[in-house]
Amino acid sequence: MDLNGAAAIISGGASGLGEATARELAGAGATVVVADLNAERGKAIADELGGLFVQTDVADESSVQAAVDAAVATGKPLRAVVNSAGIGWAARTVARDGSPHDLASYRKVIDINLIGTFNLMRIGAAAMARTEPVDADGQRGVVVNTASVAGIEGQTGQVAYSASKGGIIGMTLPAARDLAAVGVRVLTICPGIIDTPIYGSGPEAEAFKAKLSAPVPFPKRMGRASEFGHLVRALVENDYMNGEVIRFDGGIRFQPK
Numbered sequence: 001m002d003l004n005g006a007a008a009i010i011s012g013g014a015s016g017l018g019e020a021t022a023r024e025l026a027g028a029g030a031t032v033v034v035a036d037l038n039a040e041r042g043k044a045i046a047d048e049l050g051g052l053f054v055q056t057d058v059a060d061e062s063s064v065q066a067a068v069d070a071a072v073a074t075g076k077p078l079r080a081v082v083n084s085a086g087i088g089w090a091a092r093t094v095a096r097d098g099s100p101h102d103l104a105s106y107r108k109v110i111d112i113n114l115i116g117t118f119n120l121m122r123i124g125a126a127a128m129a130r131t132e133p134v135d136a137d138g139q140r141g142v143v144v145n146t147a148s149v150a151g152i153e154g155q156t157g158q159v160a161y162s163a164s165k166g167g168i169i170g171m172t173l174p175a176a177r178d179l180a181a182v183g184v185r186v187l188t189i190c191p192g193i194i195d196t197p198i199y200g201s202g203p204e205a206e207a208f209k210a211k212l213s214a215p216v217p218f219p220k221r222m223g224r225a226s227e228f229g230h231l232v233r234a235l236v237e238n239d240y241m242n243g244e245v246i247r248f249d250g251g252i253r254f255q256p257k
């Protein structure tokens with residue numbers, strides 16, 4: 001799929017992996033729509049990239065519809081939908097003090113990370129289905145979702161987060177099968193430990209990141225957001241990639257803690 005002259009929508013495009021993806025896709029000639037809750041950062045990035053910002057809550061139906069409508073209104077055919085919005089969460093199923101995991105926070109993580117991803121995938125793919133195919137295969141567009149290796153080997157205290165990411169992994173193949181009918185490919189990336197603002201900043205955050213990334217076999221460091229953006233672009237551009245979940249983690253395998 002050639003991104004030059006296409007529209008691309010990136011949820012979570014105001015920070016971290018989404019921001020790096022917006023930069024990469026804009027660099028490939030796409031008109032990017034940054035769909036994020038964070039208006040200040042999102043607008044600044046969209047302006048810098050010659051794209052547009054739409055304040056979006058991925059968990060909200062009308063909000064995502066408005067973001068996709070804005071992408072369609074650019075006049076460029078929508079060819080890429082990248083789901084990068086997400087939140088972290090840490091709590092045990094039963095806490096050390098014996099209290100059960102708070103249900104409202106579990107629901108919130110599922111709502112944003114899993115339902116939010118499905119929400120943009122379904123509305124974005126419906127818009128792609130209304131475009132003209134680009135090639136003899138009948139291809140119209142690509143959806144790239146962001147899960148996590150925590151969705152495969154969730155650690156202690158990640159029960160909500162891992163469930164949300166495991167859900168994204170689980171829907172990748174059936175979604176690809178569904179969307180074959182409209183010429184849309186679906187892929188999911190599982191990042192390991194990538195250096196983004198999700199871990200916070202300051203000395204404590206730096207120490208936490210160093211501890212997290214110490215077991216990475218090679219390269220012995222955190223991943224870079226730009227490396228994630230590069231992978232998204234490669235997946236979008238490679239027409240035979242479909243229905244697959246790709247680890248992007250320097251070879252790390254999470255231990256229980």
Ligand SMILES: NC(=O)c1ccc[n+]([C@@H]2O[C@H](COP(=O)([O-])OP(=O)(O)OC[C@H]3O[C@@H](n4cnc5c(N)ncnc54)[C@H](O)[C@@H]3O)[C@@H](O)[C@H]2O)c1
Pocket residue numbers: 011012013014015016017018035036037038056057058059084085086087088112113116146147148149190191192193194195196197198
């Ligand atoms: N950084 C990592 O190591 C890592 C590893 C595995 C998975 N991930 C996943 O990658 C994705 C991006 O993470 P990141 O590290 O870039 O985080 P980040 O915090 O830097 O960026 C996340 C962005 O999502 C936006 N967002 C949050 N809730 C939203 C909502 N309801 N609607 C729209 N936007 C919303 C935030 O405003 C923010 O701009 C997340 O889904 C995260 O779970 C990250």
